[in-house]
Amino acid sequence: MSSLSFFCDLAEATTPLPHFWEHTVGSDHAPVTLRADWQAQLQRAHRELGFQHVRFHGLLSDDFRLVVGNRNEHFYSFFNCDQVFDFLLSIGMRPFVELSFMPMALASGTKTVFNYEANITPPRDYRQWSNLIEALVAHCVERYGINEVKEWFFEVWNEPNLSYFWSGTQRDYFKLYRHTAETIKSIDALLRVGGPATARSEWIEDFVNFCDRNELPADFITTHYYPTDGFEKVKDTEEQLFKSQRGIMRQVAEDTKRYAAGRPVYYTEWNASSDARNPLHDEPYTAAFAASTIMEANGLVQGYSFWTFSDIFEEHYFPSTPFHGGFGLMNLHGIPKPVYRAFELLHDLGNEQSLVDGLHETVDCSLIQKESSLSVLLTNHTTPGHSIETEQIEVRLDHAREPVAAYTKRIDQEHANPKPLWVEMGQPEYLHRKQVEQLEEASQMRTEKQRFTYREGVLSLKTSLPPHAVAAITLEFKPKTTANP
Numbered sequence: 001m002s003s004l005s006f007f008c009d010l011a012e013a014t015t016p017l018p019h020f021w022e023h024t025v026g027s028d029h030a031p032v033t034l035r036a037d038w039q040a041q042l043q044r045a046h047r048e049l050g051f052q053h054v055r056f057h058g059l060l061s062d063d064f065r066l067v068v069g070n071r072n073e074h075f076y077s078f079f080n081c082d083q084v085f086d087f088l089l090s091i092g093m094r095p096f097v098e099l100s101f102m103p104m105a106l107a108s109g110t111k112t113v114f115n116y117e118a119n120i121t122p123p124r125d126y127r128q129w130s131n132l133i134e135a136l137v138a139h140c141v142e143r144y145g146i147n148e149v150k151e152w153f154f155e156v157w158n159e160p161n162l163s164y165f166w167s168g169t170q171r172d173y174f175k176l177y178r179h180t181a182e183t184i185k186s187i188d189a190l191l192r193v194g195g196p197a198t199a200r201s202e203w204i205e206d207f208v209n210f211c212d213r214n215e216l217p218a219d220f221i222t223t224h225y226y227p228t229d230g231f232e233k234v235k236d237t238e239e240q241l242f243k244s245q246r247g248i249m250r251q252v253a254e255d256t257k258r259y260a261a262g263r264p265v266y267y268t269e270w271n272a273s274s275d276a277r278n279p280l281h282d283e284p285y286t287a288a289f290a291a292s293t294i295m296e297a298n299g300l301v302q303g304y305s306f307w308t309f310s311d312i313f314e315e316h317y318f319p320s321t322p323f324h325g326g327f328g329l330m331n332l333h334g335i336p337k338p339v340y341r342a343f344e345l346l347h348d349l350g351n352e353q354s355l356v357d358g359l360h361e362t363v364d365c366s367l368i369q370k371e372s373s374l375s376v377l378l379t380n381h382t383t384p385g386h387s388i389e390t391e392q393i394e395v396r397l398d399h400a401r402e403p404v405a406a407y408t409k410r411i412d413q414e415h416a417n418p419k420p421l422w423v424e425m426g427q428p429e430y431l432h433r434k435q436v437e438q439l440e441e442a443s444q445m446r447t448e449k450q451r452f453t454y455r456e457g458v459l460s461l462k463t464s465l466p467p468h469a470v471a472a473i474t475l476e477f478k479p480k481t482t483a484n485p
Contacts, residue, residue: 003391003392003393003394004358004360004363004391004392004393004394005358005393005394005395005396006356006357006358006365006393006394006395006396007356007357007358007395007396007397007398008354008355008356008357008367008395008396008397008398009354009355009397009398009399010354010369010374010397010398010399010400011398011399012354012355014352014353014354014369015299015352015353015355016351016352016353017298017349017350017351017352017353017368018298018351019050019346019347019349019351020297020298020301020302020303020304021294021297021304021306021343021346022049022050022051022052022347023051023052023053023266023302023303023304023305024051024052024053024054024055024096024153024266024268024303024304024305025045025049025051025053025054025055025305025306025308025309025329026054026055026056026268026269026305026306026307026308026309026327027042027054027055027056027308027309027310027313028056028057028308028310028312028313028314028315029056029057029058029061029063029064029114029116029118029314029315030056030057030058030059030061030063030064030080030084031058031063031064031080031116032056032312032313032314033056033084033087034080034083034084035312037312037334038310038312039087040334041309041310041312041330041334042054042091042093042309042310043091044330044334045309045310045329045330045340046091046092046093048344048347049329049340049343049344049347050347051093051309052093052094053093053094053095053096053153053303053305054088054093054095054096054309055095055096055097055098055155055268055305056098057098057100057101057118057158058100058101058116058118059081059097059098059099059100060099060100060101060102060103060132060136061100061101061103061116061118061119062103062104062117062119063116063117064080064081065077065079065080066078066080066081066103066136067103067105067106067132069105070104070105071104071105071106071124074103074105074106076132076135076136076139078136078139081136081139082143085140085143085144089144089148094151094152095152096152096153096155096266096268096305097152097153097154097155098155098157098158098197098268099133099154099155099156099157099180100118100157100158101113101118101119101120101157101158101165102119102120102121102122102123103119103132104119106123106124106125106128106129106132107119107121107122107123107124108121108122108123108124109121109167111167113164113165114315114316115314115315115316115317116314116315120164120165120166120167121167121168122166122167122168122172122175122176123176126175126176126179129176129179129180130179130180130182130183133179133180133183133184134183134186134187137149137154137183137184137187137191138187140152141187141188141191146188146190146191149191150188150190150191150192152191152192153192153194153220153266154180154184154191154192154193154194155193155194155195155197155222155268156176156177156180156181156193156194156195156196156197157173157176157177157195157196157197158197159197159198159199159224160173160176160196160197160198160203161173161196161198161199161200161202161203162199165199170203170206173195173196174207174210177195177196177207177210177211177216178214178216180193181193181216181217181218182216185217192219192220193217193218193219194218194219194220194221194222194263194266195207195218195221195222196221196222196223197222197223197224197268198223198224199223199224199225199229200223200224200225200229201223201224201225201252201253201255201256202223203223204221204223204255204256204259204260205259207221208221208259208260208261208263218263219263219264220263220264220265220266220302221256221259221260221263221264221265221266222265222266222267222268223256223265223267223268224267224268224269224270224307225249225252225253225267225269225270226269226270226271226272226273226274227248227249227272227273227289227383228273228274228275229274247296249270249293249296249297250293250296250297250300253265253267253297253300253301254300256300256301257300257301264302264303265300265301265302265303266301266302266303266304266305267297267301267303267304267305268303268305269305269307270293270304270305270306270307271286271306271307271308271327272285272286272289272290275325276313276315276316276325276326276327277324277325277326278325279325280325280384281325281326281327281328281337281339282323282324282325282326282331282337282338282419283338283417283419283468284338284411284412284413284416284417284468284469284470285381285468286337286338286339287337287338287339287341287342287411287416287468287470288342288379288380288381288411288468288469288470289381290306290339290342290343291342291345291346291377291379291381291470292364292379292381294346295364295366295377295379296364298353306329306339306343307327308327308328308329309328309329309330310328310329310330310332310334311324311326311327311328311330311331311332312328312332313326313327313328319332320332320429320430321427321429322335322422322428322429322431322439323419323422329343333431333436333439334440335418335436335439335440335443336416336418336440336443337418337419337443338411338412338416338417338443340443341411341416341443341445341470342411342470344445345377345409345411345445345470345472346377348375348472348474349368349375349377349472350368350369350370350371350373350374350375351368351370352368352369352370353366353367353368353369354367354368354369354374360391361382361387362380362381362382362386362387362388362391362467363378363379363380363391363393363465364378364379364381365377365378365393365395367395367397371479372476372477372478372479372480373474373475373476373477374474374475375472375473375474375475376395376461376472376473376474376475377470377471377472378393378463378465378470378471378472378473379465379469379470380465380466380467380468380469381467381468381469388467388468389467390464390465390466390467391464391465392462392463392464393462393463393464393465394460394461394462395460395461395462395473396458396459396460396461397458397459397460397461398457398458399457400454400457400458400459401457401477401478402454402459402477403452403454403459403475403476403477404476404477404478405474405475405476406449406450406451406452406461406473406474406475406476407447407448407449407450407473407474408447408448408449408450408463408471408472408473408474409445409446409447409448409471409472409474410445410446410448410469410470410471411445411469411470411471412465412466412468412469412470412471413466413468413469415445415446416443416444416445416446417442417443418439418440418442418443420442421438421439421442422435422439450463450473450474450475452475459475461473
């Protein structure tokens with residue numbers, strides 16, 4: 001166990017910390033949005049974590065029944081679409097509309113992906129595709145009004161740079177984007193459309209150049225990145241993560257911001273890995289990864305959409321095991337995982353960040369201020385295979401006021417971590433109500449009293465942080481009083 005120090009002068013100017021990670025959160029595909037449990041979990045995530053938009057696949061796929069019929073004769077049905085959009089608006093959220101995949105009636109081929117057989121081929125007739133986009137977007141404007149729909153985001157396709165999701169070429173995708181963007185803007189210039197929605201943060205420069213050359217609108221840039229990207233051929237998950245680089249998420253986001261040439265950037269997928277069944281997704285590891293990654297992305301992106309908010313997810317199969325390594329912040333039963341609690345800590349942060357001096361290979365320290373409180377956010381994280389140990393940490397704050405209260409909330413192997421209790425239960429595949437209640441209780445964060453020393457404007461905090469852990473130390477102060485003139 002080693003010790004390290006961080007220092008902050010509270011008299012120095014702060015920088016903004018917009019809660020960009022709350023802009024959007026990911027989900028599975030359109031039909032699950034009609035499930036009562038999905039809706040209940042999303043409403044909780046919105047209420048407790050602050051998410052404002054939700055993004056999901058397959059709005060146009062056949063299993064959502066938006067296009068009904070065959071290539072000789074078909075019609076549009078917006079009933080299911082209305083159901084989900086109505087629900088989102090009713091709880092104070094909005095859709096981040098991913099325009100995918102190809103309805104079979106419009107498709108040029110039969111190649112599909114996932115168990116719900118989403119067609120990934122270009123349209124047979126781009127005029128028919130434009131007609132569909134026009135009908136859908138015009139319907140939304142008519143139903144909800146332009147003042148509402150202009151706040152939405154229309155994203156063209158999903159990961160067209162992967163043959164897994166797009167059977168065409170880059171040129172084919174650019175053609176699809178052209179027809180989509182021109183159609184949407186013909187309805188109202190205030191509507192927002194963007195792309196290229198690529199995996200691995202690819203095609204950004206090519207996409208921007210294409211739009212500039214052709215004077216096409218691109219109101220925002222979207223892309224995806226996972227720290228394991230580039231190692232798909234390595235079968236062993238631990239080996240993938242061993243090869244991933246700590247800090248790679250920030251490096252990639254910096255490149256994307258540069259290529260975007262001033263356009264807003266939205267990462268519409270990211271997580272600790274791209275493996276839908278990775279045990280680390282259920283562990284404190286992902287909580288520490290998420291918290292440190294988000295703080296590193298400040299100033300680079302306008303939105304950072306975690307994939308996904310729930311384990312209600314059926315791309316390849318529908319699981320029944322409560323902790324199976326799914327992407328979600330919550331498991332199938334709505335039990336928060338450690339990473340959910342990390343987002344909860346982040347949601348409670350203020351909007352003004354102070355500069356902190358101090359460097360360490362695994363520990364990061366951020367200080368965020370509110371009007372009458374501040375939080376010191378600590379993470380201890382690295383990728384598997386790299387050295388990490390429990391650290392003794394001291395944080396010194398100059399020009400501080402004396403706190404009236406100080407407390408800590410933790411996420412680690414022993415705190416806000418329900419999976420060990422499930423293992424202790426014998427790893428039941430199907431939970432009874434009492435077990436769900438017990439696991440929900442085990443997921444809660446506890447408030448610990450935090451010791452501090454204070455003398456003549458200098459405040460000192462000491463704590464320890466085990467590997468792959470998050471801690472938030474909150475200091476509360478008496479509100480500043482303003483003298484009467």
